[in-house]
Amino acid sequence: MAQSRTLAFLASLGRRVAQRFMESVLSLQEYMLLSWRGLVAVSTPPHYAREIVAQMDSLGVGSLSIVILTGMFTGMVLTLQSAASLDAFGARPYVGRLVCVSMVRELGPVLTALMVTGRVGSGMAAELGSMVVTQQIDALRVLGSDPVRKLVAPRLLAGIVMVPILTVISDTLGIFGGSLIGIFNLKLSWEFFWRSVGNALTINDLVMGLVKPVVFGFILSSVGCHMGLRTTGGTQGVGTSTTRSVVVASVLILSSDFFMTKLLLVLFPVT
């Protein structure tokens, strides 16, 4: 009797795991298909200029304040922490070099993308999810619009264009914040700090610092749209999609960062 109960439990567990696995595969397939159709819509006419401008404004201008604050405080903290470690080797003067390379290659792109994911990626999922549950997506199709072209493509384009711009702003403000700490707290000269920044930056750093945010921008927009468009279950489903979009996009950004870094270090080695 106990054995048959165990077998029944294992069979039920197996069915649930298999069902979950199939759902994940299906979701991945839908995501890839939506991303592909979105990229095709971005690169071929017609385009919805009004939607594109609105999304760029929402994603870019709307995220400016949090990106400035994040970049600046990250640069300041990084300078303080790095200086404490470098002092052990008498290498405090190199703090500008360290902060600059860290911000441009890694922290600027990743932190900017994560902040924008929290602010805008979740909003995309919530907005599109609400449109799904109120049948507005169906209405779009019935009235002759392609929801991918009308809703997804402008968001993808906004992510791909605006996240790199925000990253450059974040990098600049991060290094500026670091320089303020270097000058007023670590007693380094302004000129020395900025000269070490200039000497440290290479074209490879810039390439790495600009390729990553393009990919991150694509990830946060495409995941937000995908999660929004596959919303089911009314307003509760909208909440679930919103949470899921932030979690999935954040994990994808962090994991893709590792693989991109590996690849870019091979293609553009540190000199």
Next chain:
Amino acid sequence: MGDPEPTGFFEAAPEAMARDADEPLVWFGDVHLAYDRPILKGVSFTLRPGTTKVVLGGSGSGKTTILRLILGLLKPDAGTIVVDGTDVGVLGEEEMRDVRLKIGMVFQEGALFDSLTVGENVGYRLSEEGEMEEEEIEARVREMLGFVGLATHYEKMPSDLSGGQKRRVAFARALVARPQIMLYDEPTTGLDPITATTITDLICKVRDLDGVSSILVTHQLRDAFNVARTFMIKKDDEYVTSVVDDIATLEGTEFMMLREGQVLFEGSPYELQTSTDPYIREFLS
């Protein structure tokens, strides 16, 4: 009642009215659809030009699914769906756009675009087609809003409207491209009886004055019978309503009852009311 006079706003209507009365506008042939459970099980019916098909049934019986299949928002697992001579079951999204141009849809709750004004919502399809100047579109939109009694609401946002007003705007949006077929998904659900009558009067106006065929999905029996009993004519720029009391003489409206994805009943309002089927008797009571 005499012949209806043209309303003046629906110039494309003669196309719809000139059709062969025997040629079905919508034809369902043994349509099956299932997700994790069967939704439709062998549904067959016909919508003839100039008539109204009222689809009744409880929640989850597959009523709305029928409308989604006609619009190509869903594809059947088996069976054939023909809309104005085109098998929509095999068409892709691009090809469906031509078919959808012939259809106006009033969604449950309206499904108005939150980010657009009332005027932009109503004129959306015309703007998307890109064949009309902005001034022409605005004129048409204002005409449609006047038809549904919301001429002064052009600049308002959907969030500023009541439930009934949203349905009327959705009605105007569905009508703006002069469709041959109108689909109504629970257009009166959640509305008070007076507002619901306003909506059913609009359905009758479009049917009687412009010869537009329609499928009305509802579980509101009162509204379904209102549509069947009420007839409209236009005399000296005034809409005149007449109500037929003798249900046995009603023509032009057919009722269809769905139960668990199958057609339980199809016939005239009189045949429905005199049916002895226990489920129908319970539904009507």
